Amino acid sequence: MTEKNKTTNNGTSRRDFLKSASMAAAGFMIVPRHVLGGRGFIAPSDMLNVAGIGAGGKGQSDIAAFAKSGKANIAYLCDVDDRRAAASRASFPKAKYIKDWRDLLEKEHKNFDAVSVSTPDHNHAIIAYHAMQLGKHVYVQKPLTHDIWEARLLTEAAKKFKVVTQMGNQGASNDGTRLMAEWYDADLIGDVHTVYCWTNRPVWPQGIQWPTNKSEVPKELDWDLWQGTAPRKEYVDKLVPFNWRGWWDYGTGALGDMGCHLVEAPFRVLGIQYVKDVQASVGSVYVDEFKKGVFPESCPPSSHITLTFPKTNKTKGDVTLHWMDGGIQPERPDELGPSEPWGGEEGNGTLFIGTKGKMFASTYSDAATLLPKERTKDAKAPQKYKRVPGGANGHYAQWVEACIAGYGKMEVSSPFEVAGPLTEALLMANLAVRGHDLKGGALKYTWDNKAMKVTNFDAVNKYVKREYPAGFELKA
CATH class of the missing domain: 3.30.360.10 (Dihydrodipicolinate Reductase; domain 2)
Structure with missing residues (x-):
């Protein structure tokens, strides 16, 4: 990426990633992790490589719960606030840290399988949707979205892109x-x-x-x-x-x-x-x-x-x-x-x-x-x-295992077809x-x-x- 295409400090956009992500999704092929090789990747049948977007607060506890399942590798951490991400970075020192979620999805999407979104409500949908376009399974904290239109969009996207989805209402x-x-x-x-x-x-x-x-x-x-x-x-x-x-x-x-x-x-x-x-x-x-x-x-x-x-x-x-x-x-x-x-x-x-x-x-x-x-x-x-198994605490492992199994192979408690409405x-x-x-x-x-x-x-x-x-x- 050239320097002129990066986001400037006043918020003007580089070459619109949100457009390029859509184009990438059209030609993107999900490659088995063991084929990619390098960096110690494990076959997806054994371990789920997760990118945590929102690494502090609830995001921190979500990421820790995925790792506790024993079947998730926290491969990436992403947060706009270095202070909030500090504890997760200390817990997962091997995870690559990226501040801008757009850079994460644009540059690193071939290196992880699933995304956890635990940001403020207004950014849930945009991150989740572009991750889904890239074939990533997604776990999104509640509420699923900020606006009604966004909830309908994600509900339909889960079926369109055939990815495993779960909302973070663990009581489900x-x-x-x-x-x-x-x-x-x-x-x-x-x-x-x-x-x-x-x-x-x-x-x-x-x-x-x-x-x-x-x-x-x-x-x-x-x-x-x-x-x-x-x-x-x-x-x-x-x-x-x-x-x-x-x-x-x-x-x-x-x-x-x-x-x-x-x-x-x-x-x-x-x-x-x-x-x-x-x-x-x-x-x-x-x-x-x-x-x-x-x-x-x-x-x-x-x-x-x-x-x-x-x-x-x-x-x-x-x-x-x-x-x-x-x-x-x-x-x-x-x-x-x-x-x-x-x-x-x-x-x-x-x-x-x-x-x-x-x-x-x-x-x-x-x-x-x-x-x-x-x-x-x-x-x-x-x-x-x-x-x-595990009730509310098992909500996380359930999603991890369903992602490993693949779309449509395993039931989850709060998929977007339920969480969306x-x-x-x-x-x-x-x-x-x-x-x-x-x-x-x-x-x-x-x-x-x-x-x-x-x-x-x-x-x-x-x-x-x-x-x-x-x-x-x-x-x-």
Whole structure:
């Protein structure tokens, strides 16, 4: 690559890698690792060579979990922030470190088999899609994408490129979600018509104004590359590495953080997929004693969202799902005593209400319980669904082994054909939340799933697919 084609410090693009990656994909042939030779490569039947894009925080724990499977070699580490990557680099000193994911995919794609994407939400889709174009299996942290259009794109790409995919909602591999599906199939709670999901998130700042105090960009951080697909702004302190979650340009709020964990069970148990309609109420903040503040760049401090899903082959009618965040919880079930704990200690839970009874679970579908609680011990339902060895912790090894086996050879818990519609539903709920800033908060938003648009409030459709800055375009 010539010097003039590299990305400059102000974010202008080299010869567009995103275009060249698409061209490379068209002629790229997946060559068995033992044929390539050199650098100690092992045949893919024995070991999966993984490139970890996003090596700090959750990315660090993901990479470590892949390695712990005993069947994954961490071949590459990639992060825009040298500080965040330091621990992973120390743990995997033989892994080659590259700061720009575009360089990794462009120059090194022949030397690894799979990619783990654990970046802020706004960069999930662009990295995953271009890795998939190159024939790479992908593991992408939740939520799968930042926008609805991106989720649909990745869902279709998994089939088109025939790669093994998994979203990082590890509760999808837990026994709890399978146990509740078996209870439901055995008619222990009758027909479920209503579900509640709730979380104590956000545990980061939301409902605030964008900071006005400018800060110096840390020398270890490539700020332009971190912004990626987001609009360009001045760097502000404490946004990285965690507080980006509360800003719409980068994150997806409490729904994006916890929805893929808590709403996964209703999707699996009830067979629901795409949303029919949604409405939301959001918490307000006060800028002074009498005036409510509206900060459209930031997710609200709390919300209660009601989603309607059409009848499935496992329900007798539509299903109403309530999402509550910011500490809001549903009414305590009558089957519980006034002091009896329910949900999880973390402040998260999922409650199913059926015509014959109720059941609930905490985060990751842990502690699945029938109500009244004494029913759980004596519950009898045939085991229909295969358990994942290690449960939530086995989510990583399951993907590794499926990649080694090859596309279509082994089941995974959260492939994109499942994770995509789940993510779309959560992002559809966020459309209703964002509609409040566009004076459409009182509406029930109706959704045309095929056209991917809200039919009765066009202003909010601009959030279905955002505009991408030069150098970070995402094109199907």
